[in-house]
Ligand SMILES: Cc1cc2nc3c(=O)[nH]c(=O)nc-3n(C[C@H](O)[C@H](O)[C@H](O)COP(=O)(O)OP(=O)(O)OC[C@H]3O[C@@H](n4cnc5c(N)ncnc54)[C@H](O)[C@@H]3O)c2cc1C
């Protein structure tokens with residue numbers, strides 16, 4: 001099979017790039033995503049705070065996703081969901097897998113809009129056991145908001161980025177006890193706006209210059225040892241759930257080793273991590289137009 | 294009460310292979326394992342090397358078994374349909390003392406018939422593995438060394454044993470054994486078993502299990518070890534097993550390119566800490582050694598650290614024992630006590646050794662219908678695209694990727710559950726889900742759903758590795 005433009009990832013960036021490329025005159029576009037619905041991470045972000053720059057008001061993630069999906073629907077972009085892109089080759093082809101089979105798709109240009117992945121605790125030199133009850137923030141958000149799961153009651157959050165903030169508020173609002181956010185630096189990592197909205201009102205402490213040194217518990221996590229890096233020693237804190245918000249890494253594995261061919265473009269969080277969807281989208285629109293030419 | 298000819302206690306590598314080899318005989322056999330799955334003990338965490346055999350004292354059982362086991366590892370893995378990579382090993386030295394150790398090992402290996410062994414100059418070794426730190430003075434190259442996934446091998450042996458008629462009893466812990474003239478009575482939390490013979494493969498607890506009924510002069514004094522796993526996509530990964538022989542005679546160090554493609558680094562040394570918890574001292578040792586021997590590795594690409602426990606066998610006076618300990622305190626009772634490295638390499642040999650003795654004692658006939666072959670879970674990662682497409686046409690579940698880091702499909706997960714995986718770790722050990730760089734954060738929910746569906750339980754009851762490790766609800770014990 002052939003297409004002029006293949007876009008991998010139907011999150012905010014992929015959708016925006018596809019729509020912009022169509023509007024710029026490209027009439028043969030395939031937009032593929034492994035998920036069953038478009039929007040990438042947006043459907044799981046039930047909080048308000050999306051699209052202020054574009055719409056002048058703050059939408060929830062699903063509302064924002066609906067807005068951009070509506071525009072996409074007015075184009076002739078072929079959206080293929082439930083489809084994993086397995087590989088991209090230097091001869092300008094990609095292999096797509098879904099329940100009906102494999103498709104080898106030849107393209108003229110490719111936009112990678114595959115988002116990012118979360119750094120996992122395995123990458124840190126944290127000692128102790130490896131019990132159940134440790135989730136990344138994005139994973140927790142997806143499990144709670146899209147699958148209605150209850151993860152735990154006594155929550156400790158490692159990392160004070162936006163994702164950590166948003167999950168702290170969500171746990172607090174649903175009646176869980178958020179023990180603290182633990183941050184190794186002297187200042188929190190997320191946006192001030194999110195700090196004032198998510199952390200302050202719920203009086204959730206942020207422990208600065210502190211890290212999780214050790215994990216306890218053999219079946220389910222029962223607690224951690226916190227280490228105060230400014231010489232304040234160590235303390236054990238009981239918890240039944242540890243949320244890790246350690247940062248996002250652009251997801252570019254599909255094109256690892258391909259170099260920088262002129263037919264390859266990056267958009268959204270796989271290009272660089274965007275704090276705001278508006279910035280991911282405006283960048284993606286630019287890239288969509290460039291790829292359409 | 295259930296009656297068997299032979300009861301094997303412990304479903305680690307050794308128990309699984311003892312059961313497999315016993316099933317070559319016309320015997321009624323049970324394999325009893327305390328945990329929810331096989332290969333969750335020592336066998337789940339080790340260095341994964343199939344040793345060539347030059348390390349051991351010539352003439353010992355350990356030396357003979359290792360060389361023989363290595364020679365037949367390809368055919369064993371073909372029979373059991375388990376990936377085995379004979380990538381070869383380079384043991385490297387950085388100075389005269391270590392050079393001498395390597396020479397001695399070389400001569401040792403030659404005298405035992407380890408094939409293709411070569412002593413290389415430093416430059417030759419660096420040419421073969423440019424990622425080695427400069428200054429290598431010599432290297433012992435063993436092309437026959439290889440690597441296998443230990444739990445994959447153990448699970449395969451267990452499946453093969455079950456297919457040949459043994460009874461697998463999980464969640465069954467032995468707490469008492471008594472001996473009458475011609476039989477053993479084995480009490481567990483579930484049932485009482487009677488057997489004409491017992492093979493004790495209880496790993497870390499093998500000394501204590503024997504002591505339930507007979508004294509033992511060997512005691513297990515465990516110590517811990519730590520490992521790091523580096524992402525398969527990291528740069529400058531070696532293609533051979535790298536073994537570092539330190540100049541000061543201290544603890545060696547391994548870097549093993551695993552069959553999954555990741556790089557295993559370790560083990561560390563540690564004192565006093567004996568559980569499966571990663572230790573601070575140990576992990577910094579591994580970081581330090583890895584950085585020194587393979588300076589090109591980006592240690593930010595570490596995706597996991599884990600701990601192992603060594604079952605060191607000691608005599609009454611505290612002295613350590615170098616050989617394999619196989620005790621036979623009374624007719625019909627065998628114990629494998631404190632089998633550490635190279636117990637993975639020799640698992641089938643050890644299993645066959647005890648099986649033959651038990652069969653002889655029980656005057657058993659051959660099991661004419663024994664089939665040594667087992668078919669593994671059909672995996673689509675890395676296979677030619679036409680075959681992958683054909684697999685999807687036959688079963689659409691092969692088209693649905695569940696774990697995107699390791700490229701594991703729904704069909705593989707379902708097969709794993711049908712074969713006996715009941716936990717997230719059980720699926721992971723059988724298919725590789727969650728072993729990649731995101732460490733399961735993207736596939737865990739899907740796996741919970743599939744496990745609950747297939748096992749007919751609620752999602753809240755799904756565990757990581759058995760009761761008490763529920764994923765949801767903050768652990769169920771507190772509810
Ligand atoms: C928790 C959270 C809260 C946020 N809150 C706000 C906020 O309040 N306000 C705001 O403005 N911004 C917010 N942002 C930032 C903004 O929403 C994101 O930067 C933006 O949505 C990223 O879009 P994306 O398309 O780059 O990535 P994603 O949404 O991650 O989309 C990438 C898509 O690619 C797919 N994909 C990847 N690889 C493959 C493959 N091989 N085959 C098939 N499909 C593949 C994935 O399934 C995914 O759907 C938040 C971000 C997060 C994570």
Ligand SMILES: Cc1cc2nc3c(=O)[nH]c(=O)nc-3n(C[C@H](O)[C@H](O)[C@H](O)COP(=O)(O)OP(=O)(O)OC[C@H]3O[C@@H](n4cnc5c(N)ncnc54)[C@H](O)[C@@H]3O)c2cc1C
Pocket residue numbers: 302303304305306307308325326327328331332333334335336337338339340341342343344465466467468494495496497498502518560601602603604632633634635636637638639
């Ligand atoms: C750090 C380390 C590195 C190693 N590296 C290598 C290597 O590179 N190459 C190599 O060849 N070998 C290696 N080995 C050796 C190899 O891993 C072991 O020899 C092998 O795994 C031992 O398996 P096992 O069956 O004896 O023990 P286990 O896997 O621990 O199995 C014992 C089982 O018995 C069960 N059990 C215990 N008590 C009871 C009871 N009362 N009732 C019922 N069940 C019970 C336990 O639950 C457990 O599942 C290494 C070992 C260690 C520790």
